[in-house]
Amino acid sequence: MTLLQLTDVTRTVQLIDAPPLTILSGVSLTVEFGDRLSIVGRSGSGKTTLLNLLGLLDDPSTGELLFDGQSVRSLSGAERDRVRGRDVGFIFQQFNLLPGRTALENVMTPLLYASGRQFWQRSRIAAEMLDRVGLAHRLQALPDRLSGGEQQRVAIARSLVRGPRLILADEPTGALDLETGESVMSLIDEVALASGAALVTITHDPAIAARATRHLRLDHGVLQGEIRALAPGGLPAIGPGIAPAGAAVVQ
């Protein structure tokens, strides 16, 4: 079942003293429920812009973006915010925890914008989520008292606490050492798998990208090709036509 569908999406920005800058050009992409997708590319290739589009934080300049079958253009700003809050969870490279708030309060933050049981029982739900990522003993710890790995675990708990259908991870291990990064990615994979959410990961790290089942490469805003791994853990394509053994170019 299709969660996200991008058809010939372009994103350009107007510059004051220069012609418009095209960041994404002719991107077509489908993300299904439960997909594991990695996007690799050099700095400035448009990865983050694509992630912003997928997370409904930005609008395509041209082309069509459907979220759960509905055109994003037809949604009002507030409706888009609500869809994002309900269905999308962000994991940032720099964790982006709210300073001065405890781990528990950080995880409770998305639940402040929920309603019903999720809102009224936000403290309990957030505590359970932190327990799930192994931080039951750090509920009252402030971000500056947590290690990098712990901070990213809090960020993961926060992104998953509303049960999103799409998890967008922007360089989730970029600020962590190799071992901690592996551990954090295992956790993300585990909770995403358990919840059935689609996971889109932006990374420079081939080893992280290799954990996905679908691999994209962006080059100067153009989606060069998609490599679908035949088996989990297969190596990602790092360029068109350089697919590893056991992978097939689908587009």
Add this chain to the structure above:
Amino acid sequence: MLSTTVGAFAEAWQEVRIHKTRVMLSLIGVAVAVCAITTVVGLGAVAQQATVEQAERSSGRPASLVLQLSTMDGSSPDTAAVQAVWSTALERYQIGYASRVTTTNQSVQFTDGVANVTTMAVDQPYGTMHRIRLTDGSWFTETDAARLAPAVIVNSIFYDRLGRPPLAEHPTTTLIGERTTTAVITGVYPSQSWETDPAMYLLTDALASVTGPVSATPDPSAAAWYGPPSYELWVPPELADSLTTALQRDVSAAMGEGVQADIYRQDYASFSEDPFLPIKLLVGGVAGLVLLLGALGLVNIALVTLAQRIREIGIRRSFGATAGRVFVAVMLESVVATVVAGIVGVIVAVLIVKNPLMEQLIGQGQVTDFPPFPVEAAILGLVCATAVGALAGLVPAIIAVRVKVIDAIRF
């Protein structure tokens, strides 16, 4: 809807709690301004009460009507006839507070010689009608009229000249005239700051037993030396106009042609709608200016700190906070904080205004009934605090909403 409202308040309170040092610093100005505006209004009420009571002591409480009778030929109206008309009118209109008022001079023997004492002969209700406050003893009672030795209530200058004898010992004073009369001092009232001479009250019915000054008139029995009394009434203000008309009609009809009956209001409230309006406007203007300065400081700090919170706003937006929610949260943060500051300011203001030392300072000893802390002052303080919070939060809230989420996250 409920979860949205509760969530917005929870978010605002969390912000206030997290940034309590910054919030406290920024709110000192607001708390001081609210305290100032509330204190000024509260003290203004005490000062107003002092002025009101002083005005009521001299000209009676609202609405005080005065009836004066005069004849075309300048002679005094028939006292017995006037008395009959007066009694009938009081009975007919069921007026409980009424007094005849006669002002005269009476020679009194002091240890250092005889002095002329300003004397007011009144009826028993006069004390209530004019808020007569006694520092010692008590006002006339109904039974005082039956005393053989008339009761007098003297001012503190009079009392001082007598050597301040204890009232429990029923001190007497000697009123000198064609006959000498001994009067009993039953009460003492404070002299006004401008008074320098002794003065006293006695009951109108007792006046007849007291003779005038030795040199006043060769015919003391006629009581002509003190002239006709005026007649005062304390009536509900809303009935004052209709009673004036009715009494004018009744008295004129009863006294017949040749006697002119004049009835008019003499209390302070009859002179203008609100005699304290200019003072209120002045005080309000100054307090408003103080509040405006506090608000400007608040806006300034709110704008500076907002720049540091752009990233946080971006993060919240990425987790589903709508633009409206961010607007309300930033706005509420300011309002919640200023309301807390307002409550603190009002509490401090109450402590200042209701402080006995302050009451004495502002009341200047003129206030009998200290007004309770004016609720309107407390409400005004809280409304001002809320309004300042809303206004100070408006600009940052608008800026917060205009932030682009993708830029804010990477700010």
